[in-house]
Amino acid sequence: MDKRDLILSTTSGALLSLAFPPLRLGFIAYGALVPFFSLFPHSKHKDALLCGFVTGLCFNAGTVYWICWPTLAGGLFSFFFLSLFFMLFALMLNLAIRSWGTKGFLFAPFLWTAIEYLRSFGQLAFPWTLLGNTQTEYTRLIQFASISGVYGISFWVVTINLCLYSLLRHATLKRGRVGERLFHVLVVILILLFIIPYIYGNRVIPKERLEGEVKVAVIQPSIPIDVKWAPEGVTVSFSTLEQMTIRACSYRPDLVIWPETATPCYLMRQGEYRMRLHNFCDSLNVPILTGSPDYDFQTGRFYNSAFLFMPGKREVQGYDKIHLVPGSERMPFSDTFPFLKKFAFRAGDFSAGKRFTVFQHPKGRFSTLICFESIFPELARQFALQGAQFLVNITNDAWFGRTSGPYQHAEIAVFRAIENRIAIARCANTGVSMFIDPYGRVSGATPIFTSRILVDTLPLRREETFFTRHGNLFSKVCVALSGIALVWVVVSGTRKIRELW
Structure with a gap:
């Protein structure tokens, strides 16, 4: 050379x-x-x-x-x-x-x-x-x-x-x-x-803006990592998210979205916090989708999950992240070579979900891509095939700092929208949060490391593309x-x- x-x-x-x-x-x-x-x-x-x-x-x-x-x-x-x-x-x-x-x-x-x-x-x-x-x-x-x-x-x-x-x-x-x-x-x-x-x-x-059918409020709390996972992190997170959600409800949304691991606790396993969110959801009479860690006591498995709380209902719909971040949430090949687990960043030992969950909402069915799942075309396609009418991408990109990472991550979702002609609401803890229409047009993109509330009305998916059918x-x-x-x-x-x- x-x-x-x-x-x-x-x-x-x-x-x-x-x-x-x-x-x-x-x-x-x-x-x-x-x-x-x-x-x-x-x-x-x-x-x-x-x-x-x-x-x-x-x-x-x-x-x-x-x-x-x-x-x-x-x-x-x-x-x-x-x-x-x-x-x-x-x-x-x-x-x-x-x-x-x-x-x-x-x-x-x-x-x-x-x-x-x-x-x-x-x-x-x-x-x-x-x-x-x-x-x-x-x-x-x-x-x-x-x-x-x-x-x-x-x-x-x-x-x-x-x-x-x-x-x-x-x-x-x-x-x-x-x-x-x-x-x-x-x-x-x-x-x-x-x-x-x-x-x-x-x-x-289309030259005209698409007519929306479900009004979505995205909450970007911008809670620093060291605060979120500190002993007082649960209290700070709930307080911040609740205050911002109350303000967002003045726009009368059909759905409020909190980011990935918005509640830094085992929400479904700790009755105090689960009831708190149930009661909060009931008091506002609005569905809330939140990211949260989860733990299965029977199998001893940890999951990175999303849960949909519906007002007036005690049944909670859930989704466990399918594609885990290598080296962070799951050390590759650690099942074959257990010693590799000690090299994982953040001591990640999560298990992958198995179900392509489609959340049932009165205004439209939707699925959730957690964090970097948005970079996988096939995953978004499978959700569309299962009947999702719009997509939600929740993430916590605070780990990337003020680098190009959050911007690259956000822009990738544009292709998931175009490939399946499906609208996407993106909710990031520290940004970039935004809305994407079925043709990849972005609106409301937020600056990183700022608190923001975004509200927009999303159209529901009406067509099945060649890509959705044939991958x-x-x-x-x-x-x-x-x-x-x-x-x-x-x-x-x-x-x-x-x-x-």
Whole structure:
């Protein structure tokens, strides 16, 4: 790896990180991979691996550095682990280009999308930094996510990068008339890559504001972590939330939402606090959804849960978080290797929920995504299939501090709305709280670390998108095609591949 390779690798990594929130520079993603593509082909695969690692390390250190805020060890592990996927992409792309020449670059969008999709599986799943997530500001360009999901947006962005790279490459080479024709074809393709999504988005997004059917009040109490989990934390939390809820009820909401672990106690197991919330709910005559830890005395299992209290009823509807944060709520592979539990941040030993709960409310059915569950397209899709008419995302992003983490987390939810044409109410302890309509349009986004009350009327889901019906079909096609191409390359050039190491 020479100096040129190092410069190009770090440049691509840095540009990719700049395209993510809170900076509104998503357009940088359209050319961020051009320096990276300029590195290929490599004479040796180990050089391609090294370039992939450097690019991934720069990208992840610049994007998810905030993981170091609560846990330095977890942050450093994330930088290196997530960089492995860049190494895989670089190696596979180099294999294709060495086997098929410049035509191998056509493999890039399929391979990138396949790797992103596979990253969403397993105990270390973390599809946070998907390339498509850089595009949440451009709602008119990303409406086809209702067909392809966010992974289709990533495919689109990589294709734009590939067109730009090809244009720059042909502009610096003299190739006669054939080269000129190809250059013009690439220009037309690049223009169409923007025009077609824009026309589609302009056609499907209604010009008027959607008529709301359920009025929701979101409470952002902004209670610091050290206060919430202190001995007096339960008293402070209840007092703050109750006062803000009383003020919110002047708007006559149909539902009040408190954030993740809003009640820092075992709400359902401690009768004093459970009755307090029941009585408070009855006195206001309004349903309250709250996040709370939970504990099952029979199994000895802990859960990160959400509970819906309905006025006049003692039955409480509940949901246990299904996707747990690795290293925080659950140490990956700790069932097989119990000693790993001692390395968990916050001594997390939660159990994953099993049920896709749909809360029953007189004005509309809804489901709850707790914390980083909003980054998983399939989970939101399953709730929609189960009959949810709107979604709620409750979270406590105070752990991230004043970093880019809360902003990135909030923006990701835009795609869950578009993919399923479903409205979302987002409630965060310290922000960002906001409302998202079924077309990804955000309203009422709050500053972080401030107390806020948001009230808006959400529309109920009326249609079932292609994505809701068929899921990540596009991504699965990319995985299949990438697998076939990889087998072809390996089988047809095994001897040559050995030489390139």
